[in-house]
Amino acid sequence: MKKILFLIHDLGQGGAEKVLVNLVNNMDHTKFDITVMTLFDCGENKQFLHPKVKYKTWCKKMVPGNSQLMKFLSPKRLHKLIIREKYDIEIAYLEGPCARVISGCTDPTVRLVSWIHIEQHTAKRAAQSFRSIAEAKKCYRKFQKIICVSKTVQKDFQRVLGIKASHEVLYNTNES
Template sequence: MGIKKKILFLIHDLGQGGAEKVLVNLVNNMDDTKFDITVMTLFDVGINRQFLSKRIRYRSIFSRVFKGNSHVMKLFSPKMLHRLFIKEHYDIEVAYLEGPCARIISGCHDMDTKLVSWVHIEQSTSERAAASFRNIEEAQKCYNRFHQIVCVSAAVKNDFTSVLSISAPVCVLYNTNETQKIVCTSKESVDDVLFLENEIKLVGVGKLLSSKGFDRILRITKRLREEGFPVHTYILGIGPEEQNLKKYVTLNGLDKYVDLLGYQTNPYKYVAKCDLFVCASFAEGFSTATTEALIVGVPVCTVNVSGMNEMLGCQNEYGIVTDNDEGALYQGILHMIGDSEVLAYYKKKAIERGKFFNMKTTVNAVEEMLWKL
């Protein structure tokens, strides 16, 4: 093979979030005869670092997260930050998250280096898109220095181009999921949780943040139990909302019907044993957890956040997408669990749609984009 392209991926950290997970999936499966890959984190923390392949070079800027870091970084220009943090020459530098990563990479002034920015979530307003920059003008100037901006869904692309004035080319590339590994590990046995045949098993996966809406799932669980539906809810993830969720479960007598399972290195074996995957988030980019549920053949009921109509079809073809409010989500779940034929239909559609997110296809699309820069 000819000369490899030397690529840097910069990300905030390798924590349990979706972007962090799909970056590890992507770099681990890229062709190492074509690409020499370095992953750099701003902060040397995160549960996903253990899954990074040994052939990927790993670097970190700070050993741990410090308070007010994004304000401190604003004291320095993007050019100065780049000079301080990025010591080597790369053919391509990728800011794999919005905000500080994009600001740092935009400071590269090497004419031989191509710059790529990945956008994972809807910004909604120009103020939010510019939150990690000194102002909106600086945000637009930085993003317009990139040779390619990649959005994880059409909805994210439409949002991003509407809130900032961008002249740089913008494309859509879907996240990478290790489909074969997910299917294989989903078949492993579960020894620490009892799944009862006579219960309707709901599951949610993600970092326990208020933005993920797990409290909505708990309130819906309570309502369904009160109405006589034998639902049992499983939530996988850790985060700042954990104690609030546990408190709600205890105060509302749901201890027998809700399991908070924490972070699991293999969430798929739990998800695969459930009847319905629920996403109650207030915002998403292109939900990794929802994609993974489809890959293991579990029906999906979700509120309408970015990417869901692309994933499930605008006419609820592959799953149910409701308005983004608790009442609508409750009605959607009720429609699916209240009729065994509806649930069986969407199980078939989940299996069908899961095949669309083939790992090889998504990795090839990224490699082709990078190679053409």
């Protein structure tokens, strides 16, 4: 059984949070041992997770300016501090801090995936949660797969950061 970690900032009201809950709830739980981990333990979507999906959090409360505070540690140190278990696949389900944390994984056997949900428009904006644009590029290059939620998001990400990793478009799933 493959162990998969989805890391997201929180499970608030946003679209990515709702789509993540829908995605993990509908994955094959006989094939995948799924963990959703939040950086901060808040958000009403947590209650909708399927009982077979494990839930973990790093901090009980949201810390103001957390993205800036996290810049004091390297991605490698953040990964060691936040991700304490071994997974086969680690997915940064949002841009920014989650991608920075997951990119710090040093285990070559772990498959790293970054899920991009929004257009960044500029390299400066794409690198807001990183120490610099150079660090953002270095971190995103560590991912074996970059998934974008639309072709426009994919084109924007490629244009803004120029990352050559394998890109794929997977449209958001909606349960109706």
